[in-house]
Amino acid sequence: MPKILKSLVVLLALPLVLVGCKVNSINYFPPKPAHIRVVNVLGTTTPIDVVANGVTVWSGLGFEAMTPYVDFENVTTKIQIRLTGSGNILVEQSYNPAGDQNYTLVVFGSTLVPSLGVMADVTQAPPSGKFALNVYNAAPIGNGAAVGTISVDLYLTAPGVPIETASPTFTYIAFGVGNIFGQYDSGQYQLRLTVAGTKVIVYDSGTLTFNAQTATDLIMYSRGSAILPNVLLNDSDGAGLQRIANSLLARIKVVNGAFQTGPVDQLLNDKAIVSNLAYNTASLYNLIPAGAGTVTFQATAAPGATIATLANTFAGATDQTVFITGSAGSTKAVALLDNNLPPGSSAAAIRYVNASPDAGVLDAYANDVLQAPSIATNTASLYVGTLGGSYALTFKDHATGLPVLALPGIGFSAGQTYSVYVLGPAGTLVGLATADTP
Numbered sequence: 001m002p003k004i005l006k007s008l009v010v011l012l013a014l015p016l017v018l019v020g021c022k023v024n025s026i027n028y029f030p031p032k033p034a035h036i037r038v039v040n041v042l043g044t045t046t047p048i049d050v051v052a053n054g055v056t057v058w059s060g061l062g063f064e065a066m067t068p069y070v071d072f073e074n075v076t077t078k079i080q081i082r083l084t085g086s087g088n089i090l091v092e093q094s095y096n097p098a099g100d101q102n103y104t105l106v107v108f109g110s111t112l113v114p115s116l117g118v119m120a121d122v123t124q125a126p127p128s129g130k131f132a133l134n135v136y137n138a139a140p141i142g143n144g145a146a147v148g149t150i151s152v153d154l155y156l157t158a159p160g161v162p163i164e165t166a167s168p169t170f171t172y173i174a175f176g177v178g179n180i181f182g183q184y185d186s187g188q189y190q191l192r193l194t195v196a197g198t199k200v201i202v203y204d205s206g207t208l209t210f211n212a213q214t215a216t217d218l219i220m221y222s223r224g225s226a227i228l229p230n231v232l233l234n235d236s237d238g239a240g241l242q243r244i245a246n247s248l249l250a251r252i253k254v255v256n257g258a259f260q261t262g263p264v265d266q267l268l269n270d271k272a273i274v275s276n277l278a279y280n281t282a283s284l285y286n287l288i289p290a291g292a293g294t295v296t297f298q299a300t301a302a303p304g305a306t307i308a309t310l311a312n313t314f315a316g317a318t319d320q321t322v323f324i325t326g327s328a329g330s331t332k333a334v335a336l337l338d339n340n341l342p343p344g345s346s347a348a349a350i351r352y353v354n355a356s357p358d359a360g361v362l363d364a365y366a367n368d369v370l371q372a373p374s375i376a377t378n379t380a381s382l383y384v385g386t387l388g389g390s391y392a393l394t395f396k397d398h399a400t401g402l403p404v405l406a407l408p409g410i411g412f413s414a415g416q417t418y419s420v421y422v423l424g425p426a427g428t429l430v431g432l433a434t435a436d437t438p
Contacts, residue, residue: 136178388414
């Protein structure tokens with residue numbers, strides 16, 4: 001099986017060469033047009049517009065969606081990406097596309113740290129009985145203090161083969177690296193990604209079928225998890241399909257806001273996940289199977305006696321937090337979808353969660369500056385970009401403007417995401433600031 005070093009031969013032979021935001025092109029371009037398409041894996045739900053030399057070519061391209069190929073002349077072309085409905089350019093690159101060549105432009109990262117990559121697609125179907133893969137790593141896993149520094153190994157095996165006895169198909173695929181090419185026998189496979197140099201699995205596809213004489217772009221990307229990538233399979237020749245190959249893995253974190261219960265245990269589908277979690281504390285993230293599941297909480301002091309349950313779906317390659325709140329006899333569990341995409345090198349991303357059962361609607365302030373208004377009971381604000389540093393946080397009653405909780409000296413490190421919880425009953429509220437990355 002080929003390794004990355006062998007695959008660099010393909011990369012060096014590409015007819016489209018980028019140097020920063022400039023392009024060094026070959027001296028001659030055939031008169032035939034180039035064929036370009038765009039894949040949007042920016043953020044988690046963000047629709048985008050794609051502008052070429054000042055003309056909007058694609059508008060409202062949704063997250064995880066792909067355009068068809070469009071013909072472009074062999075001239076210098078400036079590609080600009082903006083959020084749909086906004087005139088602000090997020091990222092731009094200039095290209096000089098070669099004639100009769102297919103390209104896939106990959107828009108990835110977050111709206112705070114956007115990126116634009118290019119894949120030179122296979123334009124000729126593989127031989128009979130074969131399929132081709134072209135790999136691009138657009139998944140900024142390992143964010144927080146180490147944005148994109150977790151490279152991955154890729155295993156393409158027969159279904160069910162333990163990776164402990166297998167060698168990686170490709171090794172040390174770094175964030176932002178692509179055009180890593182391989183050709184294989186068609187049929188059924190299992191695709192797994194691990195932290196490079198280890199057998200720690202961060203993605204598992206289950207069984208996939210790859211058709212003969214089909215070339216496919218394999219794009220790793222983030223759905224908001226700090227650790228778990230997802231995969232898109234976009235055919236560039238052959239069947240012409242796009243598949244979202246959702247991971248079989250997800251992650252869960254829990255917060256204990258049950259102020260009259262004491263320490264709690266948390267189970268998922270009757271399997272113990274977290275034990276003896278004290279009030280006003282958070283667990284680490286735990287790896288779980290993706291899909292539908294029932295989260296159950298019990299008082300540690302009374303095992304087997306359920307105090308709250310929640311039927312929930314844990315989508316593949318996502319991080320979720322489930323918190324428990326309320327007084328004894330009326331506790332409930334609430335799920336939040338986490339977005340742990342990197343917020344940039346100088347800022348932290350913070351969301352504010354109102355997990356008090358009776359404090360009413362709250363406004364969150366940092367150093368007396370409003371950060372998140374109108375946070376209803378058992379809901380979270382959007383993530384707020386905040387410069388790294390120490391802050392005095394204040395929560396105020398939205399109706400009266402009166403402070404109900406003060407948290408002085410809360411530190412936030414740049415490049416990380418955080419959640420700040422208001423817990424407990426009105427009059428005796430407490431706060432919990434927990435880092436969700438790294």
